[in-house]
Amino acid sequence: MEKTLEKIKKLTGSKAMAQALKQEMDIDDSIFIMGEDIGKYGGIFGSTSGLYDLFGKERVMDTPISETGFIGAAIGAAAEGLRPVVELMFVDFHGVAMDQIYNHMAKIHYMSGGNVKLPIVLLTAVGGGYSDAAQHSQTLYASFGHLPGLKVVAPTFPYDIKGMLIAAIRDNNPVVFMFHKTLQGLGWMDQLDASFGEVPEQAYEVPLNKSKIVKSGEDVTIVGVQMMTVEALKAADILAKKGINAEVVDLRSIKPIDKETILNSVAKTHHLLVVDEDYLSYGITAEISAIVASEGFNYLNAPIGRLAIPDVPIPYSRVLEKNVIPNSEKIVNAVEKLVSV
Amino acid sequence: MEKTLEKIKKLTGSKAMAQALKQEMDIDDSIFIMGEDIGKYGGIFGSTSGLYDLFGKERVMDTPISETGFIGAAIGAAAEGLRPVVELMFVDFHGVAMDQIYNHMAKIHYMSGGNVKLPIVLLTAVGGGYSDAAQHSQTLYASFGHLPGLKVVAPTFPYDIKGMLIAAIRDNNPVVFMFHKTLQGLGWMDQLDASFGEVPEQAYEVPLNKSKIVKSGEDVTIVGVQMMTVEALKAADILAKKGINAEVVDLRSIKPIDKETILNSVAKTHHLLVVDEDYLSYGITAEISAIVASEGFNYLNAPIGRLAIPDVPIPYSRVLEKNVIPNSEKIVNAVEKLVSV
Amino acid sequence: MDNIRKKDLLWMYRVMKTSRCFEERMEKEYLEGKQPIFNIGSGPVPGEMHLSNGQEPAAAGMIVHLTKNDTVTATHRPHHEAIAKGVDLNKMTAEIYGKKTGLSKGKGGHMHLFDPKVKFSCGGIVGAGIPHAVGAALANKKRNTNWVAVAFIGEGAANTGAFHESLNLAALWKLPFIVVVEDNSWAISVAKENSTSVPFNCTRAKAYDINGYYVKNNDPVEMYKVSKEAVERARNDEGPSIIEIKTDRYLGHFQGDPELYRNKKEVPSLIKKDPISKLRKRLIKANYVTIEELDTVDSLIIKEVNTAYEFAKHSKYPEPAEALEDVFC
Amino acid sequence: MDNIRKKDLLWMYRVMKTSRCFEERMEKEYLEGKQPIFNIGSGPVPGEMHLSNGQEPAAAGMIVHLTKNDTVTATHRPHHEAIAKGVDLNKMTAEIYGKKTGLSKGKGGHMHLFDPKVKFSCGGIVGAGIPHAVGAALANKKRNTNWVAVAFIGEGAANTGAFHESLNLAALWKLPFIVVVEDNSWAISVAKENSTSVPFNCTRAKAYDINGYYVKNNDPVEMYKVSKEAVERARNDEGPSIIEIKTDRYLGHFQGDPELYRNKKEVPSLIKKDPISKLRKRLIKANYVTIEELDTVDSLIIKEVNTAYEFAKHSKYPEPAEALEDVFC
Numbered sequence A, B: 001m002e003k004t005l006e007k008i009k010k011l012t013g014s015k016a017m018a019q020a021l022k023q024e025m026d027i028d029d030s031i032f033i034m035g036e037d038i039g040k041y042g043g044i045f046g047s048t049s050g051l052y053d054l055f056g057k058e059r060v061m062d063t064p065i066s067e068t069g070f071i072g073a074a075i076g077a078a079a080e081g082l083r084p085v086v087e088l089m090f091v092d093f094h095g096v097a098m099d100q101i102y103n104h105m106a107k108i109h110y111m112s113g114g115n116v117k118l119p120i121v122l123l124t125a126v127g128g129g130y131s132d133a134a135q136h137s138q139t140l141y142a143s144f145g146h147l148p149g150l151k152v153v154a155p156t157f158p159y160d161i162k163g164m165l166i167a168a169i170r171d172n173n174p175v176v177f178m179f180h181k182t183l184q185g186l187g188w189m190d191q192l193d194a195s196f197g198e199v200p201e202q203a204y205e206v207p208l209n210k211s212k213i214v215k216s217g218e219d220v221t222i223v224g225v226q227m228m229t230v231e232a233l234k235a236a237d238i239l240a241k242k243g244i245n246a247e248v249v250d251l252r253s254i255k256p257i258d259k260e261t262i263l264n265s266v267a268k269t270h271h272l273l274v275v276d277e278d279y280l281s282y283g284i285t286a287e288i289s290a291i292v293a294s295e296g297f298n299y300l301n302a303p304i305g306r307l308a309i310p311d312v313p314i315p316y317s318r319v320l321e322k323n324v325i326p327n328s329e330k331i332v333n334a335v336e337k338l339v340s341v
Numbered sequence C, D: 001m002d003n004i005r006k007k008d009l010l011w012m013y014r015v016m017k018t019s020r021c022f023e024e025r026m027e028k029e030y031l032e033g034k035q036p037i038f039n040i041g042s043g044p045v046p047g048e049m050h051l052s053n054g055q056e057p058a059a060a061g062m063i064v065h066l067t068k069n070d071t072v073t074a075t076h077r078p079h080h081e082a083i084a085k086g087v088d089l090n091k092m093t094a095e096i097y098g099k100k101t102g103l104s105k106g107k108g109g110h111m112h113l114f115d116p117k118v119k120f121s122c123g124g125i126v127g128a129g130i131p132h133a134v135g136a137a138l139a140n141k142k143r144n145t146n147w148v149a150v151a152f153i154g155e156g157a158a159n160t161g162a163f164h165e166s167l168n169l170a171a172l173w174k175l176p177f178i179v180v181v182e183d184n185s186w187a188i189s190v191a192k193e194n195s196t197s198v199p200f201n202c203t204r205a206k207a208y209d210i211n212g213y214y215v216k217n218n219d220p221v222e223m224y225k226v227s228k229e230a231v232e233r234a235r236n237d238e239g240p241s242i243i244e245i246k247t248d249r250y251l252g253h254f255q256g257d258p259e260l261y262r263n264k265k266e267v268p269s270l271i272k273k274d275p276i277s278k279l280r281k282r283l284i285k286a287n288y289v290t291i292e293e294l295d296t297v298d299s300l301i302i303k304e305v306n307t308a309y310e311f312a313k314h315s316k317y318p319e320p321a322e323a324l325e326d327v328f329c
Ligand SMILES: Cc1ncc(C[n+]2csc(CCOP(=O)(O)OP(=O)(O)O)c2C)c(N)n1
Pocket: B036, B065, B067, B089, B093, B096, C075, C076, C077, C124, C125, C126, C127, C153, C154, C155, C156, C157, C158, C184, C186, C187, C188, C253
């Protein structure tokens, strides 16, 4: 992608999303959006802000609280040749529509021998850290990554958010697009530098299956995604002061995983820590550890480190929640343990 | 558990299940069963056969096809002090009730600070291998293992099926009890030796959090569960002839994982192959590899081997299905590769 | 026969008869490799097999009003609708045999038939096809067509959450959508009175402020009439409908079902009033057609069915490695 | 006031007023640490906050008929029902403050209040509490009690699959179950006419062959009457009911909601006919009670609420490590 300087603006994550949707809807009539409060409200986490006014209620459709119904309808509409974008407000609600998502959206292309294409983007907000408790704070990256037939992405920075959303919309496969609430740059949540970044105005694509080295280093590879990438970068700064030079990989794609980037990094650093805002067991830390333990075993000089939510529901009280979601401090400690082996 | 010889009978998996349910229902009035076709039919996979005649329709309740409704009702009834056993006919249908299972059944004990107990057993049939295609052949072990608050077990042999089901019924936590269709010993499916085994007549418990070494060996540890344990045992016989002495661990518990047994085994054999009838990514092979790569790294002499369904939906046609579900032959090949490194 | 075009009646006879022939043959073929001991995973047609013998009027009486631009979603028991909708019989049969020439190259099987050319699909999860048809109806409306979408379901599916959410959406958005409830009295072993709190699912139309219709006696001609009205309403943007038809399941839920839950006398009494035989008699009695003409139709059907089975049996299996293809496009 | 026991009316007044006081205080306290810049995660009461100001009649008019053996499940907007059901106000407030003395030791928070002593629970997933109440009703019936179970939901929840599946089960099994639909016109920003294909959810009772009731004008006295009948029916094994009450949401969906979707004049016009003020006037006019007596009630309420907030504020936070406890028992 060529960047033309004058065409770059600083945008928040949510504005980057809305811009991606707008630009694609401008050029493709078959795209429409469905979801709860994605109309006038503009999406609870700003994913569709401004689009209702631009495109009207036929293309930006508020729905009843009927996730099985409208996510299922997206499948039916996609099979007819439309390109629905559908929002599941919080990923935590996936259980009310999971059958449509994994038994149908994910499998129909395969079960039809490739004859039915389902170009659907399923938007969904993930993440905790603001005391929204057990039913509104999850990421569930692995719950989606485990199931074949879905591409699952979780970009961190506005540039990637726009580029991966455009790529997702243009993809002819179902794509689960997870956006992290705290990285949307909303006025009513924590203000993070990471949620505000340079975004070219023109449309561009960022591939859906590539991780990105967001900081290079030699001593240890830290793989994170979304807020864990942000925390890993913070940790890397602290570690640098302690003489440990960490390489930080922003996973970006939950499924498929970009093995190459991770393996190459570990080949260089010989140490790996995986950090996840999802639950520990059967999560990202499991999958990436397994990839490296089976395909990059000889690169490793030390046991692999895993940092994730320790298999408990996410508690409400701030002191409790802070104790279960990994952060830069915990990352620093884990890395120090790792490289001291 | 003391075995008294005259009280041991050979039972199929399904009869072992039904016996466990009967014996517990006999001594505890608060137990009742709900599900589709678990009444007169006795459960599509025989889990409740004979119980309707013994206990009547008040305690063995056929339901409409309303999994959210009746699994949710089990939660409400359990909160009132009853002990529901509820069947989700095929694990593949979990998506229509997943919200009740993972946002409520799994979390209410925690969200209530321990004040609400939900002694529920969720029975569900898993597994493929008989051309039931993409929506009726899954195991989804990891989809359940990933979520905190559920104990998830998947016993292989009739002895464990009875003992773990009794332990599950007596447990005051929600337990997902996965039984493998092919291991039920049903007249209308493949006939396996493994599905018929000695089961003491009296009630006994097998712990819900322990794996079991079903064959000991020195050269390589093979971890499997249910049909993969059966295939691993077959493979071990073949390997023995080739001079490779495999240790086979029957996982039995998907969550929590019995790390100790696995780590001790790998400490001895220095080689690990994990075999899973679930999807590869974010599955059992991932979690067990990660445990060993982080907590038993120094035991390993070779990369960890992973064998699972290669991230595709399960195809219908026998030739295709055979190619994606691991079997003894593939295990033999994988082990040979592993130990030759 | 009440002003129904002869052409339509004959069409209905033909598709009902085709479905019946196809399935009677399937009933036998399915047992190949499963005798003397029945093993569901054995033989050239492994896996579950749900046949619709007895339920043909539901499919024929509705689909006679549809064109290939109209969408149909069906269930785990899909053959009668697939055949009525014009799914390629050779490819469908080959799919059921797991062959490379099948609709899905052997990946789908009998519960997962997809023929986008005639806008037909089905699936193995009860209730799940309803929102798909709602989505098709939404697409139809968005594109300003007058195409309709019809979801066929069993009476058991009317108690799923998907039913309610879908009907509410379709009614709210006034979509060209119809759900046909085939009440065959059973959801596997659970009788309707043990699953459904109302005697008739068409009553549930009131919950969405839409039209509800009931067809008694498994009658294809009544089904024709009621469906005509519902389809016309849908095409004229007058909103969705629920049609419930009382129909009959002659066989077990799936082949191999011991049916211990069912009175052994039930099926023989049902077969006595078989709708295909009845329609045959009515056609002849009304002088629409002679016995000889119908015999000719029948023999053509048998030929077509035979051809499909021959095609399926003689087709090649896919290569094992093809299992890894078609996850993504 | 139409033969309603004075005691009951006063009880209703008291719980409505308590809820209102509690929430008006919460409205302010919630902003602590969130000014000048609103950050949902900041302050002593972080996270989402859904207040029920205006909706008190639904809770009071129903729960007046319940005892502590009857079960109530509520929603993300649970305070009015919790208070009416007799949930310990100190512990509830402490829970909302994330304190160790809270109902759930700080693990649950405002959307996840559990008080098994009075059989109250709620949750953050729309529709999910309905089957829980069905399960409680099933337990009640199995144990031959005459206890009932009531699920409170918003009108938005009536379009979830859980609603349909639960009502069908409850009707089929003739359970002592009632669902109260609080129609506050809005599901976040989606107006009822954009979510619901029927004007009144009580109509949907027909889909289950059960009784449906409608209460106009957010009227606690009407709610009382209708609920009385429904509860009696449930206790007498006459089956479940749907009650829909037209009620009003005075505040945003959650605190911090900019409410750009809502006409700015709507709320002031609603507050003019506030049910608590109206009930106060009616009580006095009917000579049930004097102004002075009501003032005494009010001041006791304020004291109770103050005590709860003091208790919450002065309680200790849990230890961080407690996060790892209570997953299993
Ligand atoms: C969500 C879901 N639950 C359960 C099943 C298992 N199942 C398959 S068919 C069936 C009965 C369906 O009954 P009905 O809808 O009346 O259709 P019929 O079989 O009578 O044609 C059941 C329970 C399923 N496939 N999907």
